[in-house]
Amino acid sequence: MRHVRWSCSSAVLIAAIVAAPGHVRAADAETTARLDALVAAYPEALARHDGRTLFWRDGTAMAVSDGRPDKPFKELLANASILDQLRLPYRTGRLDAPPGRDDDPGRFRNEAFFKTMYGDCTKSEVQARMVGITWLPKSWGKRVFVTRVNxxxxxxxxxxxxxETLPAEIRKAAYPIxxxxACRPVADTGRMSMHGYGAAIDLNLDVSDYWMWQRKTDPIPYKNRMPQEIVDVFERHGxxxxxxxxxxxxxxFEYRPELVRAGTK
Ligand SMILES: [Zn+2]
Structure with missing residues (x-):
């Protein structure tokens, strides 16, 4: 009896010793992997990280955490740290089911990070870095201005x-732009969207669905008419x-290669 009890508690103790450091290592490894993906995604701008600080090529250093890992959803939208920005995994490819409640990978954005990256549109810094491209030259052929950064x-x-290589029926969801x-904050976050940095593009309004256009029911009913083929093309390019x-x-669609790079399917 005594032997059994000893064995049992020994096993628990050993399990605890084995599990505790392993758990700590796993959390650190995840943080490191996310920050590695971030640095690799923006090679022109970012030099390295040491797990606590992100070092930019221009000498800027930013803390990756604000010491508040348990912020509620609204706070994450309004005041995301760099680690918060990376916390929800983005899955590439076709969705198996509509996104779960508050599963918004990409909507937590650290404003200091993106302002340093693309500039401040209220001071015309973003506009100075924009160039014109011809969108769908054969199908639509109009100029749109986007950032040249990254x-x-x-x-x-x-x-x-x-x-342009997709069938016409699919392609028509991608124009007019x-x-x-758009140098203004997002309605429900109070923060600049990626449109404020010239790094996001909105496709054909006539085949689009937006959660705020729905009747206010809970949960929000999911709707989509954007062809998967178009989503696949954008994801392949970050x-x-x-x-x-x-x-x-x-x-x-917004340029967030750090999420696509770390994304899984
Ligand atoms: Zn948009």
Missing amino acids: GVAEKLKAVSDEI AGVL FVWGGKWYHYDTMH
């Missing part, structure tokens, strides 16, 4: 070229799709 303009040109630069958010915005 090669976003070239990536959108590549997206446009690939969409509903908008790129853009996340607003149709993968619980608070969905199916015309919306």
Whole structure:
């Protein structure tokens, strides 16, 4: 009896010793992996991280955490740290089911991070870095102005070229463009969207669905008419799709290679 009791408690003790450091290591490894993906996603701007601080090539240093890991959803939308920005995994490819409640990978954005990256549109810094590209030259052929930072303009040109190869029925969801630069905060976050940095594009409004247009029911009913083929093209070039958010915005694509890079399917 005594032997059995000893064995049992020994096993629990050993399990605790084995589990505790392993658990700590796992959490650190996850943080490291997310920050590695962030640095790798923006090679022009970011140099390295040490797990606590993000070091930019221009000498800027930013703390990755604000010491408040348990913020509620609304607080995450309004005041995300750099680690908060990376906390919800984005899955590439076709959705198996509508996003779960508040599953909005990409909507937590650290404003200091993106202002340092793309500039402040209220001071015309973003506009000074924008260039014109011709969107879908064969199907639509109008100029849209997007940021050249991080090669976003070239990536959108590549997206446009690939969409041109899709069947007309699918392609027509990608034009006319509903908008790129919008120097104003998002309604429900009070923070600048990626449109404030010239790094987001809204496609054809006529085939788009937006959670705020729905009647206020709980949970929010999911709707989407954006073809998967178009989503696939954008994801291949580092853009996340607003149709993968619980608070969905199916015309919306934004350049967030750190999420696509770390994304799984
Ligand atoms: Zn948008």
